[in-house]
Amino acid sequence: MPAVYVRDLTVAYEEKPVLWDLDLDIPTASLTAIVGPNGAGKSTLIKTILGLVPAAAGTIRIFGEPYGRNRKAVGYVPQRGSVDWDFPTDALDVVMMGLYGKLGWIRRPSRRERDVALNCLEQVGMSDFAKRQISQLSGGQQQRVFLARALAQDARLYFMDEPFAGVDATTEIAIVGILKTLRDAGKTVVVVHHDLETVPDYFDRVALLNVKLIATGPIAEAFSRDNLQKTYGGKVAFLDR
Amino acid sequence: MSIFHDLIYDYTLRNVALGSAVLGIVSGVLGCFAVLRRQGLMGDALSHAALPGVCLAYMLTGSKTPVTLMLGAAAAGWIGMLIILQITRRTRIDPGSALGIILTVFFGLGVVLLTVIQKGNDANQAGLDKFLFGQAAALVESQVVTMAVIGGIALLIVTALYKEFKLLAFDAEFAGTLGLRTHALGTLLTGLLVVAIVIGLNTVGVILMSAMLVAPASAARQWTNSLSHMILYSALIGALSGLVGAVLSVVETGVPTGPVIVLCLAAAVIFSLLFGSAQGIAWDWVRRLKRRNGMKETTT
Numbered sequence: 001m002p003a004v005y006v007r008d009l010t011v012a013y014e015e016k017p018v019l020w021d022l023d024l025d026i027p028t029a030s031l032t033a034i035v036g037p038n039g040a041g042k043s044t045l046i047k048t049i050l051g052l053v054p055a056a057a058g059t060i061r062i063f064g065e066p067y068g069r070n071r072k073a074v075g076y077v078p079q080r081g082s083v084d085w086d087f088p089t090d091a092l093d094v095v096m097m098g099l100y101g102k103l104g105w106i107r108r109p110s111r112r113e114r115d116v117a118l119n120c121l122e123q124v125g126m127s128d129f130a131k132r133q134i135s136q137l138s139g140g141q142q143q144r145v146f147l148a149r150a151l152a153q154d155a156r157l158y159f160m161d162e163p164f165a166g167v168d169a170t171t172e173i174a175i176v177g178i179l180k181t182l183r184d185a186g187k188t189v190v191v192v193h194h195d196l197e198t199v200p201d202y203f204d205r206v207a208l209l210n211v212k213l214i215a216t217g218p219i220a221e222a223f224s225r226d227n228l229q230k231t232y233g234g235k236v237a238f239l240d241r
Numbered sequence: 242m243s244i245f246h247d248l249i250y251d252y253t254l255r256n257v258a259l260g261s262a263v264l265g266i267v268s269g270v271l272g273c274f275a276v277l278r279r280q281g282l283m284g285d286a287l288s289h290a291a292l293p294g295v296c297l298a299y300m301l302t303g304s305k306t307p308v309t310l311m312l313g314a315a316a317a318g319w320i321g322m323l324i325i326l327q328i329t330r331r332t333r334i335d336p337g338s339a340l341g342i343i344l345t346v347f348f349g350l351g352v353v354l355l356t357v358i359q360k361g362n363d364a365n366q367a368g369l370d371k372f373l374f375g376q377a378a379a380l381v382e383s384q385v386v387t388m389a390v391i392g393g394i395a396l397l398i399v400t401a402l403y404k405e406f407k408l409l410a411f412d413a414e415f416a417g418t419l420g421l422r423t424h425a426l427g428t429l430l431t432g433l434l435v436v437a438i439v440i441g442l443n444t445v446g447v448i449l450m451s452a453m454l455v456a457p458a459s460a461a462r463q464w465t466n467s468l469s470h471m472i473l474y475s476a477l478i479g480a481l482s483g484l485v486g487a488v489l490s491v492v493e494t495g496v497p498t499g500p501v502i503v504l505c506l507a508a509a510v511i512f513s514l515l516f517g518s519a520q521g522i523a524w525d526w527v528r529r530l531k532r533r534n535g536m537k538e539t540t541t
Contacts, residue, residue: 047414050417050418051417051418052414052417052418068420071418071419071420074418076415076418078412078414078415082412082414083411083412084277084279084411087277087410087411087468088277088462088465088466088467088468088470088471089407089411089466089467089468090466090467094411097407097408097411097412097415100404100405100408100416100419101419101420103404105402105405106401106402106404107404108403108404109404133466133519149415
């Protein structure tokens with residue numbers, strides 16, 4: 001059973017198709033990059049799977065079940081720019097938000113949740129910044145806090161929307177290390193990614209997307225010059241490697 | 242210090258003090274969420290939208306009891322809110338325009354109804370226009386009790402759902418992936434804003450009520466980087482400004498209460514913007530000045 005199973009998925013904003021008749025299987029314990037040009041529907045694909053954007057048609061299963069019945073198996077790292085970093089809170093508090101789903105309604109986080117969150121901050125190398133107001137963190141540090149929040153969710157399947165956008169080189173290396181650790185621990189990680197050059201180094205599998213799914217599979221098979229031409233329409237200069 | 246004596250023993254002053262303090266606390270707390278969700282103008286639209294509700298409640302029942310008028314105001318405010326939320330979610334009209342439309346249409350209707358009521362030869366109608374700018378001196382004990390009860394219920398809900406509201410305000414998308422019904426939760430939180438507005442009808446009035454929501458929260462944000470502290474400070478600033486403003490308006494007879502409270506709030510905001518320990522700009526100047534002097538010393 002694949003971690004993610006998508007059949008005949010179509011999503012439209014105001015009549016305009018954003019994703020068209022998409023079939024996609026993502027096997028468990030894999031590290032998959034979703035790549036494609038701007039407007040290809042990469043974020044929309046993730047958000048539709050997570051139930052944030054309604055699908056016009058199609059079937060989506062997470063470990064064989066609809067998302068609504070398997071929420072606790074899934075962790076999410078949104079785009080860093082999607083929140084207001086001037087919000088009055090600190091890094092530790094943001095990480096604890098990853099535990100709200102398991103806490104359920106009304107119950108407040110306790111000492112136990114605090115310790116879990118601290119541990120997650122440590123895993124991303126941010127222990128020293130637990131009490132730092134989030135607007136005073138660099139872009140890379142903010143991204144690590146988001147990653148720590150997802151780790152706190154203790155999920156089996158992770159979706160991450162451009163976790164490498166605008167981060168420094170150290171953070172990028174740290175994040176790749178965490179992604180590979182997750183994969184090696186049997187978790188499934190799906191990442192919207194922009195930098196084509198790093199795809200073969202960072203990921204096992206790729207899904208090439210441009211409204212339709214152009215190709216998907218292990219890097220060696222799917223990440224070919226031919227498929228990239230089809231995805232980007234001949235605008236990929238770096239490929240002469 | 243006879244003013245303190247009067248605050249406790251004078252019937253009018255005691256009602257004014259208690260009523261405005263209740264209002265300040267409730268609107269200070271709910272205002273924090275409105276400001277953080279960038280819904281500062283929502284309060285303005287909804288308070289204006291409450292006016293026709295007050296008028297209709299009076300026209301339909303002929304009664305001026307606080308509960309009747311508050312219910313009318315709340316109903317109109319909630320209807321206005323639902324229309325704004327639907328416009329924002331289902332059409333391409335942007336939120337700002339949706340607020341503008343509802344604010345003016347509802348308030349226009351309210352003013353027309355108010356005029357109709359005043360033209361009718363009804364001796365009982367006198368005083369409905371005090372809802373425009375508020376008149377704390379007219380507060381009676383039953384009103385204060387009603388305000389305290391519904392305000393208390395609103396605060397209980399905020400306390401129970403504090404963690405959910407916080408996540409909603411910071412990252413609604415993430416909240417959605419956790420299974421929180423973000424639309425319903427957002428509607429509830431905005432609905433509580435209407436409760437704060439209803440509490441402020443007698444004291445501040447519909448026209449300036451939004452200041453009670455936006456100003457304490459904005460001032461409080463300057464002093465802290467923690468949401469729970471911000472809410473606490475905001476409630477304090479709201480209660481103090483409300484109390485001082487209301488008492489001044491009663492003692493210096495004849496001034497409507499709303500405008501005086503707004504002036505007190507303005508003072509709190511300006512002071513906080515300058516000297517707030519978390520974001521106040523005066524400390525930036527001091528730091529910059531120090532750095533410049535430091536540089537001079539090293540160069541000479």
